[in-house]
Amino acid sequence: MPMPEWLRLRRAQPVPAEDAAQWTKCPKCGSMIYKPDLAANAWVCTSCGHHFRMHAFDRIAMLVDADFTEIGGELVPGDPLGWTDKVPYPQKLARDREKSKLTEGVVCGFASIGGYPVALGVMDFNFRGGTMGSVVGERITQLFERARERKLPVVVFTASGGARMEEGMLALMQMAKTTLAVRRHHDEGGYYISVLTDPTTGGVSASFAFQADVVLAEARAAIGFAGRRVIEQTIRQKLPENFQTAEFLLEKGAIDMVVERKELKDRLVRLLDYGSGAQRPANGAVSGGSVVTPQPDSAETRA
Amino acid sequence: MNVIVEREKGLLQLEQRIDELKAQAAQQPVDMTAEIRALEEKYAQIQREVFGTLSPWQRVNMARHPKRPLGSDYIRALDQFDELHGDRHFRDDHAIAGGFAKLRGRRVIAIAQDKGRDTKEKVLRNFGMPSPEGYRKVIRLVKLADHLGLPVVTFIDTSGADPGIGSEERAQSEAIAQSLYELAEARVPIVATIIGEGGSGGALALGLADRVLILEHAVYSVASPEGAAAILWGDAARAEEAATRLKLTSDDLLQFGIVDEVIPEPIGGAHRDAPGTVTRVLDAVDAALGVLSALPPDQLREGRYRKFRRIGAAAG
16 A cells, blocks of 8 residues: 555645634744645754654654555554443553554554665554554564565564553563564674654563664654653652753663654665665665665764 | 461461360370361361462562572482582573583472572572573583583572663563573473463563473463553552463463473472472473483474464464
């Protein structure tokens, strides 16, 4: 399935005239930003550079060269525990489907980035806080399995509050399931880059997010195992401002690099290039996007 | 306050009275057999009422009972144990102990989480909440096991991985992720047993195994009930409600295919017969190892892959 029709339509639609709904407030600096400006600026605040959380399809559109062939999109969550609190779990799912226009918390598929064919997974915080339930685990697992068959590198963008409570232990077990798939892909020579975006915590950070060959983080993203609130409650003191940020993790040696969103694609292309000798795509490995040599000078370096 | 300890109080009083009566009867010529029998029957009846069926929250409390056998009790019951300390980088985390061992004559690497019994030991062991160094010790030991062809036996009992500043600074996530990664393709049999509380990723980091066993009243959950209640409703006090919804009891887990075998506990819980419970667990682990040890490494790893691969796969 290529880029869904609704997204094409949304992009093609003319922007309605000055409408309050077209404005949003930056949570960091408080500036009012015109949404189309924000979108044109890769969802980075035009005043302070704050990185807004991105919709998975916007992220994909920002990265891929041409088409994106989704896999696992047909998988939808059940309600294995018969979970109800304020609202039954299926209702929460329906609400999030409506709100986010997504079927689950991750979108997976094949594409090419800067001419390099990749298996790409993008998590989305808009769907149940990017939590990992059975479907997220299954889609990620399928992504790595199919990348292994096709001898493709994998790029995964994480954004997650951790394991999904409403699916109980079935959710936790997705950490084990995805780990097994990541490891097999790796052991057969596969190359894997993870990009940790805001926020990446809990069961996702403690599994495939930190099992990549190269671990990047988007600037100022919150990354950690335990949630900030849990730690504050446990130790009964306020945490420093930069605690559990991408920059904090970089300083502690936990990640390879911190990247500004606008430099992300170029940086990814460079990193994909370094791994391109490891595996060659099998015949007919990828649909859409032809393999071309990326322009070396198109990448802006920071470091 | 532990609800099981509360419930036990009446029973323990009755137990004491029966013992006193028995002592009296031994000294006096009066025949008290009938009274003693009546009391014993009453005792058995109350015991069945109190412990016959336990709610999920009561199970959580059973799993946290102050007298419940801990990781070190299982380690002590092994034929021999030679502890290997530390993660070779930072320190020795006492929330996880591991090393060479013999189990029913079989050479293994044994790894156990331990919450500690008294206050001093609890502090030493950080209440059983491992730091990254604990998981890095596990990684090191699993590599050693793989190198020497020794099966890995883990005993799981933790409310979760340590959520402290230091643990975050030293990349708790990475440590757990890599522990899972190491277990994933180890070429030796792995048997994990949940002996008390299996809390979240901090428990699963020792639980990616070929066979997963659980004691009848142990629990295994996506987050501790308090943690889940805090995440879901911002109110840790609703832990009992969370415990009910999370489906964390051994029978639920068996039904979902998350554990392979439930090891029965004596009525009243594992602590009512700690040595017997420990023996039954070690027997079950030994039996599982017997089956797994016959498999060639590739078949073992393929089986492990398939075991976890099917969990949640039928959701679509």
